[in-house]
Amino acid sequence: MRRQVATLDHGGHGPAWPVFGSRRVRERVEKLLGQAGIRVGGERPWDLRVHREAFFPRVLAEGSLGLGESYMDGWWDCDRLDLFFHRLLEARVDQQVRPLGRLLASLYGRVVNLQTRERARRVGEQHYDVGNDLYRRMLGRWLVYSCGYWRAADDLDGAQEAKLDLACRKLGLEPGMRVLDIGCGWGETARFMAERFGVEVTGVTISREQQRFARSLCEGLPVDIRLQDYRDVEGRFDRVISIGMFEHVGRKNYRLFMDTARRLLADDGLMLLHTIGGERSAHRTDPWIERYIFPNSMLPSARLLGEAIEGRFVIEDWHNFGADYDRTLMAWWENFERHWPELREHYGERFRRMWRYYLASCAASFRARRNQLWQLVLSPGGVAGGYRAPR
DSSP, X not given: OOOOEEEEOOTTSSOOEEEESHHHHHHHHHHHHHTTTOOBTOOSTTOBEEOOTTHHHHHHHHTXXXXXXXXXXXXXXXXXXXXXXXXXXXXXXXXXXXXXXXXXXHHHHHXXXXXXXXXXXXXXXXXXXXXXXXXXXHXXXXXXXXXXXXXXXXXHHHHHHHHHHHHHHHHTOOTTOEEEEETOTTSHHHHHHHHHHXXXXXXXXXXXXXXXXXXXXXXXXXXXXXXXXXXXXXXXXXXXXXXXXXXXXXXXXXHHHHHHHHHHEEEXXXXXXXXXXXXXXXXXXXXXXXXXXXXXXXXXXHHHHHHHHTTTOEEEEEEEOTHHHHHHHHHHHHHHHHHHHHHHHHHOHHHHHHHHHHHHHHHHHHHTTSEEEEEEEEESSOXXXXXXXXX
């Protein structure tokens, strides 16, 4: 029997795909999807509709990068991307496809510091500067781009306000304190602390758009918003807070981050670190996320975080409410979809598909409990008599 050899069009976003034994390639992908209860051409909301046969070799060759790019290119669709990804991740199908490119990227991450001062600015330019109009519509009343706290909240705005209040109570803020906000975003945390707790805040960000917006938001308050790398901050602060920024620090810089925070924090101070955590230690992030969403990002593991803290701080509290990020991301998805008619002209359909893929895949990672959301409270030498953590 003659072996089938064909060339499949890549849709204008790369080279054509040579396919050897394309039927066997399709069967291999369908078998992998079947382990998660997903069918190609099925009618359930998590099933796939494949529009190009080149989808199958592309996914096998490139793994998650090929899956994401082929969705952006319109090669396949699914009614509920979040359900699709949840099933894939729960069945750990992603761990059975390991393209060579991912191995090489991991090796590169072991050698090179991907989060130097120069590289760190890239995520600000590519992601956080993409457009304040997008984030204002997606994030809701509170322009806070991190996990909400849904314990007693009914909606996104309530969950974000509860998260900010929880963080401030964990820090025991009092009027007149000086607080450093590392990765201050659009300034909502700084404004919240200054208005409700009477503290003086210095916020640092690497995004020009965030700095511009935050300065306007906090005008008239004792808040200083700087375009500055955390490594260059000087001074002494009663409290340090960092929400949703540690994911950009990088494995090679974890100890430097902790050393910097310790240098800036008063001996009787407290630090709150709010970060996504990964289930295992790694050297590089998912390649699709790396290329299109968060360049040079890296999720810390519990081990790596603990090693960076050791000898520098006492861990007073380690709070995991990672399941709340699923609800937060799906609320952002709903806001994004509802406001898309206002955003379409500026961003275009390929961006829409990219953003949908991003929000849904991340929501699924928390739903499957593959990723976590941690809030740590750290002290330089231990709180006398012990620390009681608010919840």
